[in-house]
Amino acid sequence: xxxxxxxxxxxxxxxxxxxxxxxxxxxxxxxxxxxxxxxxxxxxxxxxxxxxxxxxxxxxxxxxxxxxxxxxxxxxxxxxxxxxxxxxxxxxxxxxxxxxxxxxxxxxxxxxxxxxxxxxxxxxxxxxxxxxxx
Amino acid sequence: xxxxxxxxxxxxxxxxxxxxxxxxxxxxxxxxxxxxxxxxxxxxxxxxxxxxxxxxxxxxxxxxxxxxxxxxxxxxxxxxxxxxxxxxxxxxxxxxxxxxxxxxxxxxxxxxxxxxxxxxxxxxxxxxxxxxxxxxxxxxxxxxxxxxxxxxxxxxxxxxxxxxxxxxxxxxxx
Numbered sequence: 001x002x003x004x005x006x007x008x009x010x011x012x013x014x015x016x017x018x019x020x021x022x023x024x025x026x027x028x029x030x031x032x033x034x035x036x037x038x039x040x041x042x043x044x045x046x047x048x049x050x051x052x053x054x055x056x057x058x059x060x061x062x063x064x065x066x067x068x069x070x071x072x073x074x075x076x077x078x079x080x081x082x083x084x085x086x087x088x089x090x091x092x093x094x095x096x097x098x099x100x101x102x103x104x105x106x107x108x109x110x111x112x113x114x115x116x117x118x119x120x121x122x123x124x125x126x127x128x129x130x131x132x133x134x
Numbered sequence: 135x136x137x138x139x140x141x142x143x144x145x146x147x148x149x150x151x152x153x154x155x156x157x158x159x160x161x162x163x164x165x166x167x168x169x170x171x172x173x174x175x176x177x178x179x180x181x182x183x184x185x186x187x188x189x190x191x192x193x194x195x196x197x198x199x200x201x202x203x204x205x206x207x208x209x210x211x212x213x214x215x216x217x218x219x220x221x222x223x224x225x226x227x228x229x230x231x232x233x234x235x236x237x238x239x240x241x242x243x244x245x246x247x248x249x250x251x252x253x254x255x256x257x258x259x260x261x262x263x264x265x266x267x268x269x270x271x272x273x274x275x276x277x278x279x280x281x282x283x284x285x286x287x288x289x290x291x292x293x294x295x296x297x298x299x300x301x302x303x304x305x306x307x308x
Contacts, residue, residue, distance in 0.1 A: 059151055069293075072291075106147070109148060110144060110151065
């Protein structure tokens, strides 16, 4: 199954509009990440790791599971634990939006979820790398 | 719908991504709560890792074998301490998930898809054949979902335990 040209244009537009809408929220999340200790100097590899996973995966829940797995580690200073609830909440909203855009077409919903997640992670990681801890 | 067609479909991808995630999250939280409620310890991270790798390598049968062995040990230990009313721990509850709750979920999904058929209206001499076809479909379905299911289960298990621990409600989490 593939997305028809018209549906593809509409979907792309809906995804871009939604990503524009959440841009500020993604910046806030990036600031929370910086506050939690994710800095361009110390955490670039971890953040790029998340970005690579989001870009490479074919399953949205793998992103959720990656974050839960990081936050579920037992170390005392686990910075993922601080930001995981907010990240998971953002991902939940992306999933809901994908259902709104994709309606009852499971293929379109799955593809939209991943495209939204790729846009979201780009917004967040770019802003963390741009931010400097105050 | 044939099972192979379903496995290749977007519906199946979505079900693994959403429906199974919800099922696995609910199961992980329920087991953690129940084990805590009876006052037993939960297994730690390294023990849980084996679940995911065994699910990938040995499928549902591999997991049942591991959990049965662990549940037996768990029960033996518990009987030594508490012979009158031995408590069911993590592995016993996981075994129940594998032998009852997951097959029930498979039954409901496959009945909905029309893959599993009721055989009460079928002639007696055909019932055995139909039953084994149904069992094979269930086993194929469970093997197709088990590694993703236990990815959801173990990731949420660790997250849930750490979240509760740092919210000050957990004392155990090995």
